[in-house]
Amino acid sequence: MREFLEGSRAVAEVVKLCKPGVISAYPITPQTHIVEELAQFVANGDLASQFVNVESEHSAASVVLGAVAGGVRAYTATSSQGLFYMGEVLFNIAGMRLPLVMTCANRAISAPINIWNDQQDSVSLRDCGWVQLFAEDIQEAVDLHLVAYKLSEDKSIMLPVMVCMDGFALTHGIETVDMPNQEQVDKFLPPYEPLYKLDTSNPMTLGALGDPEYYTESRYAIQQTLKETLDLMPKVTSDFAQVFARQYSGIIEEYYTRDAERVIVAMGSVCGTVKDVIDELRKKGKRVGLLKITSYRPFPSHAIYEALKNISKVAVLDRALSLGSYAPLASEVKALFFGKKKQPQVVSSFIVGLGGRDITRDSIKEIFRLLTNKERSCEFIDLKPELLKEKYE
């Protein structure tokens, strides 16, 4: 049913349809609306979940870890500092091979404290063993939560999935969303059946110490499984299409890339703006396109290579930094072409939209304008040079 919904409300609705047995969260802007809605569903008796109000994000992540270890589907959501505070638990959940879905309402990292949107939070946690899927709009955010549970709980995967949606832009934005119904969700996502759990009738030790004899293999196994996640994704999204009649790749999306001369690579809600600019420039005969990365982890090197190998100029947009080095997404896109026969002449790197600074159509046009034969590294767009003159003496 098509409804006009706030992103947070839409995500809460779809999480409800997934019937998690345990929900635990700690409030942080801009994640709050999602968990408030879920708390209300539980309070109204519309959702039969245990809602555990915790004293920190560290405990929120630990509660859902315990819940999944206890054999039930679970859900949490956070953002920014909260994601960082969960950090060691997130590594732990992946290492323990516990399937879980979390929403990350992407937000900048302090200092200076800033509640607005960029992607530094989840990008900084790219190495924690979670699948990270970035949504472009509210519809995709809703749908990716369903994909996330299905992928996470697949017996060949058993890894947690983070659905990343840009804070405010998607969490507080309102769009028309085609909401799935319970019957469809039940058909797509059967009840969770754990492979292993804490059960007094079959005692098991979980979270054992892995010494040098075993540790490497446990990490290798995650690395292998994440690769296999990319192989499984087409099956999951094809099942999804059959039930919900919407088609996603779940890995990358190509927008006018086939004949393009210049292509922007980006993740998240900025892709909508880039598409608008492409529509405008295409009318003027410019051969421009977009490669949207949905699956940041696992990083789909092969799919990106195939999409970009014949493109002459590529601009990678990062809404995060690896301070003191190359931009995170750009460095990976560049790296995947090393030693390859076919590759773009130029892969330039642009930094946009940090701490909620608007990315306008003009920002995107500026990037296309700067995407010339001269390769650019970490080129900041919409920088205010006048502010850099201020000195503390």
Place this chain on the structure above:
Amino acid sequence: MSKHLFTSGHTACSGCGQAIAARLVIDAAGPNTIVSNSTGCLEVFTTKYPESAWEIPWVHSLFENSAAVASGIEAALIHLGKKDGTNVIAQGGDGGSVDIGLQAISGMLERGHDILYVCYDNEAYMNTGVQRSGLTPLETNTTTSPVGDKSFGNWRPKKPMPEIALAHGIPYVATASVGFPQDLQRKVKKALSIKGPKYIQIHVPCPLGWRYESGLTYQVAKLAVETGFYPLIEYENGTLISRRQIKPFPVEAYLKPQGRFKHVVNNPDVLKKLQDIADNNIKKYTLKIDNQAGDQK
């Protein structure tokens, strides 16, 4: 097949008080128990993959989150309709519990989960090499509260964790000692018979960290109680319902076998400070047996 739910073959040091206490706890709790264990000695010496000393479902996640993980397990059991008849125990050492884990424990107690938290108190970070914790006694020589020209060891008394737990208004709080196994097991059973959050802190001597002969664990544990230095108390719904009464020995008897107090026993001023702690406990909890009637409940 061992008759214990905590089996031999683990790699604890000989004379480890924590290993004995952990076995007493899980045997008292019985097979219908799920344990969430903090990082620390107990976790390391019982679950080096691919071996495990635990005959019950057992999970370890991190250092400071066993109370929160247990909260999730309890919530899952409620959702599955399996909470009745299943005990949930969260446990850790003193550092993992009352220092880095205090926030998670406080959250667990405040939210009213039906969970027993067991703190194995060996009075320092033993797994990392005897560093001072919030439960290290006053003037104790540890690797991070060393004795030197300008230091007599640990400069603060123990954090009053049983009182902090009590202040949460929870139905059951007790201290126990591995030196009094029947009392310890009775308290575990009592705690598990009560619905809601429970806290038990068990004194577990550590031969390596306290530097005494490993055969003396029981004696050292008993002397801590019998000097009044580690009072055994039990609160139900905020009321003191039992305490182990004693004919107090001087604290010196407890301190003397331990290398960590070597610098104290020959120093009358410092010794008096520690005797004062015991005397205050004896007074506060009326631990001294009077000749009329001994409360040995």
